[in-house]
Amino acid sequence: MPYLPYTEQEKQRIFREIGVSSLDDLIQSIPSSLRHPQILMSHGLSEIEVQRQVLKLGSRNTATTDFLSFLGAGSYEHFIPSAVQEMVARQEFTTAYTPYQPEASQGTLQVIFEYQSLMAELTGLAASNASHYDGATSLAEAALVALRQTDRTKILVARSLHPHYCDVIRTYLAQSSYQVEEFGFLAHGGLDLESLQKKLTPDVAGVILQTPNFFGGVEDLNGVSDRVHANGSLLIVSGHPLSFALYRSPGEWGADIAAGEGQPLGMPLGFGGPYLGYFVASQSLLRRIPGRIAGLTEDADGKRAFCLTLQAREQHIRRERAGSNICSNQALCALAACVYMTFLGKQGMREVAELNVDRAHYLRERVAKIKGFKVDLERPIFNEFVIHCSRPVAEICKKMMAARIFPGVRLGDYYPEFKDCLLVCATETKTGEDLDRFLEVLSQC
């Protein structure tokens, strides 16, 4: 069998050397009634057979590379420089463990430190952790931080936050005495600040919102943090991380925590994972940040060295008194994000953000001119916007799919009031030709 070193003879020899005759002598502690259950599974295959089977299964999928894809809604098709994949494939990174032994993990630790530095810079906040499972769980942990920090009981969540993120926050808080309450959005999808103001009661620990919001609109959050802070609550802002290269960052809006999905920073769509939850907080929340954090220090010879730090917050030290149970991060995804951001660098980050805005704007302007479809041309956007359709969305999707286009996400699946709407995303991966093709087919729907 592959992956195992011994021949049958070698194995028998080792059994003899340790003074037993077979495996059974070593598993006597397992009650015999439990031993050797019948397991229904297929026989093992050779590598070439596995590859063949997998290719066959893959052929039953239509990838976004087979069609033109305008799907977004929390998972974005972006250009990933070839070098990113090469760095992430380095087995010295992939087959290492969590960097508990800093001397044997300076590579991973420095990468995390640089990732933290880049994320802090991008979000405009002071301190980042080494990453979380994904955007949804990162926000759920942010909610918990707010509840503990303020010693209050309620979290306000914008209804224009990604519906999956809302769901996960609810799951995390459902089985406690904490409450989650939503506040609404206006007809154009932007935050309803009056609704927020009304709900800002003294029991509110934190307010969670997203910009660009789930509908793609960039929010003007002027004055929001003042109101939230005046109530003694924390402001938690989520959003597409590349948009922060061009639009105001969470820190610049006065957020206490930036938490959200880091997938656009160099991770493929991958049917939804593995992705990366970014979590960056203000200096005053430093010791409440959940998860791993790398720090810079000196070694015994006074040399620069990196290690995991502030570990007194964590489960392996605090056990039941820990603020979170997390004992890992998405290290490889953080590596991908770190390499991606370093490769793009200062100019590249801004340019890629500009290209997103450019492509989405072009598409939005042109859709507005097609009969039977309406878009809001006023709201600032990053790479996504809503199309209101005068005909059934299902029919339109069918026709677009027949023309080998994934037209976007059907908003009615998440918001009944938007049943006639498509959420459409155009990133830097789209050429003028691609966009014109979308418009041509749409105009025939």
Added chain:
Amino acid sequence: MLISNDDRLSFEKSRLGRRSVTLPKGRLSEPLIASQVSRQSELAFPEMSELDTVRHFINLSRKNFSVDTHFYPLGSCTMKYNPKVNDWVARQEKFTSLHPLQPLETAQGMLRVLWELEDALKEITGMDRFTLQPAAGAHGELTGIMLVRAYHASRGDLSRKKVIVPDSSHGTNPATAALVGYRVVEVASDARGRVDLNNLKKVLDDQVACLMLTNPNTLGVFEEDIIEIARLVHKEGGLLYYDGANLNPLLGIARPGDMGFDIVHVNLHKTFSTPHGGGGPGAGPVGVKKHLIPFLPEPLVEKTKDHYAWVQHSEKSIGRMKSFHGNVGVLLRAYAYLKVIGKEGLMRVSEGAILNANYLREKLKDVFQLAVNEPCLHEFVLTLKKAAEKGIHAGDVGKRLLDFGFHAPTVHFPLVVAEALMIEPTETESRETLDLFVEAMKRIAFEIENEPDKVKNAPFTLPVRRPNDVLAARRPILTYRDLCRAKNTTEIAA
């Protein structure tokens, strides 16, 4: 020199105007970014050429120990070889380029993989259904304990406030139970790290929601009384949770489901060979018995004839644990592993893990003292109590091993053993490697007697030596900006 001494950050290698990637120049529209919503500060990212960037990261990768470069006998972490065909499968464009929200008809091959993986996990563990959403072991635990709570609540059984964990358990167990609002009751283990039945009986009552167990436990010893433990917990109306961290010696040998566990999580990055990634991503699917299926997170994959679909299966579901469908790239790797291993390979994997652990235990038992002197399963624990009398601690031995080219075992864990060194060789290592490790351990034992400073101050051959973690926590420098600020006030090693 082989390993670069350059410890500069990318930020410190930056030169104004340099760049790696170029992007398309042409613009199609003229969007205006209104100043009230535009970014205020300049993005102070590094500016580097492509080669300088590549070299930066490749040189960093060389400052890591990894399974592919070093023996990594880290107890309870199952650092087995990560087969490359796993990565090949996960890299196929027909999987990596699937959008999580694309129509189901266009992702039937993908859904079939998830269905088949769930099927295999059910068979291997003896459970009735799995959710593949949890992103890690700790995330699986959180899911599991939420299921416990939802189950009791659905029966109107609201008085259960306690979760019992042995004092030999992983730190995530008590942290998870507390996060879901339970009071954690630690029960003292016996000398072999096993649950002491008398101690257990003392804390078992109708207040108990759940007992969380790792089996074999963190000393590599199987809970012989597991059937009786399950009976006692169930008699009081509690549930039994299986922490799958140590599943590696049980494949095809015994199943948590048959032992009486109601909920299990498995660590695909341990037992099922997907890499650890330097701390993640992993995956921690959670399996349950029939009575808990309605509470599983949604959605689940369902198969009708030859068609696969996501279903919102039950109103009692605890809800979503993660956006989309879990760490699919990790799930694909575990799928590939199980395809190669197959039914008959399962037991051979566990047999190999048990064989190697016992071989090492036998060879080391006269070098250092065993915490438990009996055959182990996948791992065993040494206690360095005697060395501690000379001022040498388990952690020091771990550091010294790095100089011999071996990653340190898990040190100072489990907490129930003084000066613990927890060793798990896994089935993929050969005896020649294990023999070299034994030689190193013997050499260190000699040094403890004759040259203790060598052990106390190790390692000597790595890029750094004993980073000062007290300083790191007292004066946190977590970003490049922090570093610049610190440089203005105090002297930092450059």
